[in-house]
Amino acid sequence: MAFDYDLFVIGGGSGGVRAARVSAQLGARVGLAEEYRMGGTCVIRGCVPKKLMVFASAYPDAIEDARAYGWQAEAGSFDWTAFKGKLHAELDRLEGLYRANAQKAGVTIHDARAMLVGPQRVRLASGEEFTAERILVATGGRPFVPGKWADLPVLTSNEIFHLEALPESILIIGGGFIACEFACILSGLGVKVTQFYRGAQILRGFDGEARGHLAEMMRERGIDLHVGTDPVEIEEAPGGLRVKDTGGHEQVFAQVMFATGRVPNTQDMGLEDAGVVLGRRGEIVVDEQSRTSAPGIHAVGDVTDRINLTPVAIREGQAFAEAVFGGKPVTADHELVASAVFTRPELGTIGLTEEEVRENEAVDIYAASFRAMHSAFAGRSDRVLMKLVVSRATQKVLGCHIVADNAGEMIQLAAIAIKMGATKADFDRTVAVHPTMAEELVTMKVPVRTFP
Template sequence: MSDFDYDLFVIGGGSGGVRAARVAAGEASAKVALAEADRYGGTCVIRGCVPKKLMVFASEYGDLVEDARSYGWDIGAGSFGWSGFKDKLNAELDRLESVYRSLLKNSGVDSYDARATIKDAHTVELSTGETFTAKHILIATGGRPVRPDLTNADLGLVSDDIFHLERLPKSVLIVGGGYIACEFACILHGLGVEVTQYYRGAQILRGFDEEARGLIADSMTERGIKLHVGTDLVEMRCATPEDMTGGSEGVLGAPMLESGEVAPEGSDSSGPILVKATNGDAKVFDQVFFATGRRPNTDHMGLEEVGVKLGRRGEVLVDEYSQTSVPSIYCIGDATDRVNLTPVAIREGMAFVETVFKGNPTPVDHELIPSAVFTQPEFGTVGISEEEARDREPVEIYSTSFRPMQSAFAGRPDRVLMKLVVSKETRKVLGCHIVAPGAGEMIQLAGIAVKMGATKEDFDRTVAVHPTMSEEIVTMRKPTRSY
């Protein structure tokens, strides 16, 4: 009989933690418990990927009416109803949370709706006062959005708050230039909100391919998003009546109801907010949304007290097997701040089970991970950017940008980008970057070829599917640039 209450105690009920718990219990016959202080499903299911993607879908329907007319359909424009959408969204999240709970229960995992802290290398204490011992402890607590160090920053929203708005604001300022900021800029604009975006850097989507992010920035601007790069906040406060009557461009009135009526004072989270920026602008917005970074959820867990080493941002330091400096304690997902993507956390959880419970030491593979940014148009990417590649080795760049058939026929200016980064020496495709509607779907399939080590000639040998946007990936014969 084991000297411990459990073989494994998982702290965190997000995608990575739940997968590790139920696979360890179901496939490895381990005795497993899991504690979650909030809702099961974590960031992705409850306040991230899933509700965001449903909002992406909702935001794209506005353009369809106009496009349909171009294709001969006699239909009229409607209006978006936030309250009806939000009710259905919440019902879907409730359903998914129930699925997660059922998966754990059906796998034989004991679930505790409580916050857990670590007392020693094998002991977990819950906020209910209960204490349990475990041979292994897995930290899967994820991360959280943070506000900047700015006076009155609490007046602004973060990504967790977006899904709980009682009504959509008439105007919003989005602060940040990463994928979360850009995605929500496109979402809210598509839902009819006047969107302004400030980013202190020279170009949005830092770290991604330069040509791709330039095209996305241009597209966002063409759609009507007021994008200001090289711009940051210096001051924000609640707007006064005097601020509201300034009459300058961007000085906006009180929050609006869906019907267009002025909302009563205090009906939204903070009321109109005056913002002053480094470019000299002073404007009033109904809401300010900060998308300026995230931090691991590792505070006040007792980690350092038991010897678990943390990094500068509070991330748990782990080896290639997700093991911490305390041998019995492991960590996966955003709490490690390695690659903060849900499928990666799930893969890390599976590798942990293979290593610890199946006797098959499995390092986590973080190379050539496909990903997507759900802007409009979408951005799908796998491998390295042109800029990174040319600093590593001699490369050829195959790139084409064009107006796709569907949007060109409808009279839209939207352009797409298909791009391959190719090693001159090995001919391997080092990076594939797609900016286009449905790019997330395309890059999943292209990612298989890149992960397998396909060469440019392998792409060339593949017959094109015509007429499609993606056929350009296999029809580019001459390099656009060479380094």
């Protein structure tokens, strides 16, 4: 059978574009369909615009610090309209680069929604149909809003970048990294922020000590954070939305944002009819080579719900292209993946948490909490946390957790050593760079806790 394409990719986000571009460079005839904008969640309504908002939100503290260091500086007011214009201009530029680089590699881009109409056939919303020897699904995920409130004028991380004006107050519902990041961003931009999380502590899955440390820092920055709390009633009211919580308290917020998780984009795509098995949350079930249960159909990125991080999706897309069209027996490595939560301060982490490891083997916990030189001089109460989780048997560093300004930058470098199997002795042999926050990682000599 003669196919229209060797590979057809559904989804123009980071993973899909990487797979398409590399496959085309390796000689494959590649088509790609994207229903919204090239670049996907990360570029258009995720990592990139969020990080630019993080930068914007940091300036009030920076200006306060400048005064403490002797500068005569005043913050003035924040111009959301001016910032938003520059923000979307930058997103337009990045989208153009994604499109141009894919086309330069030889990828044919279809600006339309696509669905499967068989194991080797796709149909576009325009009615066009194409056959492909292989199909790669890289449709990512979308924000989840509980059904009973889906018809209310609430926000998600999709809409937050398109606000006409910043609200005076906002309730953010959720305790994951998206909820916590936007709580810090909006608070830094002058919005009165309340955050509800139904669990006992924010950032489930991260190290417990780091979670508690960050929650304390967020409260000190003025975020009204309530754990063990959930909305039970939300209704429109003069001035915004009236919310009643599980404690019986009622309050009107100008805006309400749901950051209660994301779900894979697999609805109405014809996947099950094509023989693709989906998991409990709607994710595409794949093996280590990103193959689905249907021959010739693969999937990468958040739609598989493995590790939902942009760099992981890119690695999965690269591995797919090299394995299928480059003849290399490669798979994406999902072990010891570092990540960062861009709160104020940031949380950087790699490896096992104290809670994960201490039930399974003897470990030593090294930790230090202190005021950084820059903050202490400026009179800020922020405290840094540096933490290492070390196997007593092998002395390998199993986990590293940092809560500090620029923790994301620090954890990237620490991740290289930990990925290479560094031991506590390797850290100890490394001469400190002084004066820095990160020097604590190589100067902690005595465990603060041991298990058992």
